[in-house]
Amino acid sequence: MSHMALNVDQIREDFPILSRKVNGKPLIYFDNAATSQTPQSVINTIVDYYSNYNSNIHRGVHALSQEATDLYEASRQKLQEHFNAKRAYEIIFTSGTTHGINLIASGFASILTSEDEVLVSALEHHSNIVPWQMLCERTGSQLKVIPMNEEGELVISAYHELLSERTKLVFVNHISNALGTINPIKDMIAAAHNFGAAVLVDGAQACPHLKPDMQDLDVDFYVCGAHKMCGPTGIGILYGKEEWLQKLPPYQGGGEMIDQVTFEKTTYAGLPHKFEAGTPNIAGGIAFGAAVDYMNAIGFETIASYEHELLSYATEKLLEIEGLKIYGTSDSKTSVISFNIEGIHPYDIGTILDKMGIAVRTGHHCAQPIMDFYQIPGTVRASFAFYNTKSEIDALVEGVRKAKMMLS
Amino acid sequence: MTIAEIQADIIEEFSMFDDWEERYQYMIDLGKTLPLIDEKYKTDDHIIKGCQSKVWLNAEMNDEKVVFTADSDAIITKGIIAILIRAFSNQHPKAIIESNTGFIDEIGLKEHLSPTRANGLVSMIKQIKMYALAYQTQIN
Numbered sequence: 323m324s325h326m327a328l329n330v331d332q333i334r335e336d337f338p339i340l341s342r343k344v345n346g347k348p349l350i351y352f353d354n355a356a357t358s359q360t361p362q363s364v365i366n367t368i369v370d371y372y373s374n375y376n377s378n379i380h381r382g383v384h385a386l387s388q389e390a391t392d393l394y395e396a397s398r399q400k401l402q403e404h405f406n407a408k409r410a411y412e413i414i415f416t417s418g419t420t421h422g423i424n425l426i427a428s429g430f431a432s433i434l435t436s437e438d439e440v441l442v443s444a445l446e447h448h449s450n451i452v453p454w455q456m457l458c459e460r461t462g463s464q465l466k467v468i469p470m471n472e473e474g475e476l477v478i479s480a481y482h483e484l485l486s487e488r489t490k491l492v493f494v495n496h497i498s499n500a501l502g503t504i505n506p507i508k509d510m511i512a513a514a515h516n517f518g519a520a521v522l523v524d525g526a527q528a529c530p531h532l533k534p535d536m537q538d539l540d541v542d543f544y545v546c547g548a549h550k551m552c553g554p555t556g557i558g559i560l561y562g563k564e565e566w567l568q569k570l571p572p573y574q575g576g577g578e579m580i581d582q583v584t585f586e587k588t589t590y591a592g593l594p595h596k597f598e599a600g601t602p603n604i605a606g607g608i609a610f611g612a613a614v615d616y617m618n619a620i621g622f623e624t625i626a627s628y629e630h631e632l633l634s635y636a637t638e639k640l641l642e643i644e645g646l647k648i649y650g651t652s653d654s655k656t657s658v659i660s661f662n663i664e665g666i667h668p669y670d671i672g673t674i675l676d677k678m679g680i681a682v683r684t685g686h687h688c689a690q691p692i693m694d695f696y697q698i699p700g701t702v703r704a705s706f707a708f709y710n711t712k713s714e715i716d717a718l719v720e721g722v723r724k725a726k727m728m729l730s
Numbered sequence: 731m732t733i734a735e736i737q738a739d740i741i742e743e744f745s746m747f748d749d750w751e752e753r754y755q756y757m758i759d760l761g762k763t764l765p766l767i768d769e770k771y772k773t774d775d776h777i778i779k780g781c782q783s784k785v786w787l788n789a790e791m792n793d794e795k796v797v798f799t800a801d802s803d804a805i806i807t808k809g810i811i812a813i814l815i816r817a818f819s820n821q822h823p824k825a826i827i828e829s830n831t832g833f834i835d836e837i838g839l840k841e842h843l844s845p846t847r848a849n850g851l852v853s854m855i856k857q858i859k860m861y862a863l864a865y866q867t868q869i870n
Contacts, residue, residue, distance in 0.1 A: 345750070667805060669783045669804040670806045670807075677751075728751070728755055728758055729758060729805060
């Protein structure tokens with residue numbers, strides 16, 4: 323084993339929120355796939371920024387502006403290294419995953435024609451379906467769906483059949499938010515490239531669990547948000563290959579994204595500023611770097627191995643409950659368990675668990691097509707992070723048993 | 731009984747419960763036992779879509795009083811619906827318009843009327859008031 327064992331008691335000390343109580347009970351936070359908790363080091367970075375550096379970046383000659391700019395750009399470099407992008411300016415700061423997706427969809431509006439096709443996976447989050455529907459309505463191109471199977475995996479043979487010379491874009495999530503399935507994106511990207519199609523990967527659910535390598539994946543665009551990987555909300559990145567980013571038009575007009583402005587013509591700034599109009603979330607960008615530092619100090623292999631242990635333990639314990647069914651049973655999945663108990667509405671289970679201080683997600687997880695596939699109104703979703711423990715899972719199992727008893 | 735009297739009764743009943751478990755068990759039992767709506771009204775015309783649970787609501791005028799029937803696919807939501815119907819159904823529209831839902835806070839169920847829950851109950855109460863307003867206009 324190349325990684326160190328994880329000391330969860332010590333790690334929990336880093337997260338102030340984990341010591342609070344909910345409904346009089348110690349908080350058990352199993353909604354990590356929606357947002358992760360924030361370690362003190364990241365909180366400190368935000369406090370430090372507003373206490374010592376707060377100013378506008380990239381445009382002041384004064385010391386504060388210079389220092390803030392240095393911190394912000396140092397964070398971009400940190401993210402470049404983390405994601406192994408070839409160049410720092412291939413990392414565009416966004417407000418989050420959804421922003422990155424919309425930026426690309428908007429850019430492709432000027433490229434796509436009614437002859438073209440866009441492929442989107444059946445495992446997508448709404449934010450990854452709606453922009454493409456809007457794009458296809460605008461350009462007249464066709465939206466086609468890569469189907470899923472009962473285990474919650476994409477049907478790769480169907481994907482190969484859908485790919486053709488008409489395919490211009492493929493959109494797939496690295497990991498499904500509703501089910502936790504890890505999609506074989508490296509192979510999918512290579513297959514798309516054979517037809518000259520670009521691939522955008524939604525890495526929102528992957529980045530908290532693994533370290534995606536942009537050059538190794540050979541992905542064209544990759545998006546994620548800081549708030550699922552121990553960072554603050556309102557900040558994320560879009561990675562784009564330089565040649566693609568040069569080709570796409572700017573997304574929003576404003577300050578920062580321009581080179582020369584006259585009333586006749588404006589020339590745009592170079593990368594990355596072309597896509598970063600207006601004053602960005604500076605503190606967020608800097609804190610995103612601190613979050614990546616925090617996670618790298620623990621190590622992604624260590625994190626993945628520990629989370630896998632939690633997943634196996636929870637899966638085994640939950641399946642002991644009669645009538646409990648898990649949705650998303652791929653061998654290749656992250657620490658997410660989506661489940662229902664026969665005859666009980668997920669909302670009712672979530673409500674009872676909340677009374678016991680256990681935070682889970684209930685509902686369709688913004689992935690209605692997946693719920694329609696299984697013909698269910700939604701699921702209860704428990705998602706684990708590296709700061710969760712087996713004893714918390716025991717409490718969840720006990721809570722689910724109690725909910726079942728009260729509700730049946 | 732007036733709406734205020736019924737609400738006072740409900741508050742008194744809930745004050746006998748020691749903890750959340752008893753309170754929720756009572757609501758769950760209410761949700762299980764009451765036939766709340768005629769199946770023929772469980773259509774899209776009567777649906778109030780929440781993100782989390784669905785609510786169906788029907789209103790009829792009977793002898794200058796509004797009779798509400800409703801249902802939900804989630805049982806805790808249904809239990810709360812039973813309480814709301816007990817408080818607001820079979821009342822004069824004017825009384826419904828002038829009433830409030832503060833008693834829900836007092837019986838410790840406030841969180842269920844929060845918009846973040848997206849369970850359809852907030853919209854259901856709005857809808858109850860809308861029906862009352864519509865029937866009141868008819869009477870006038």
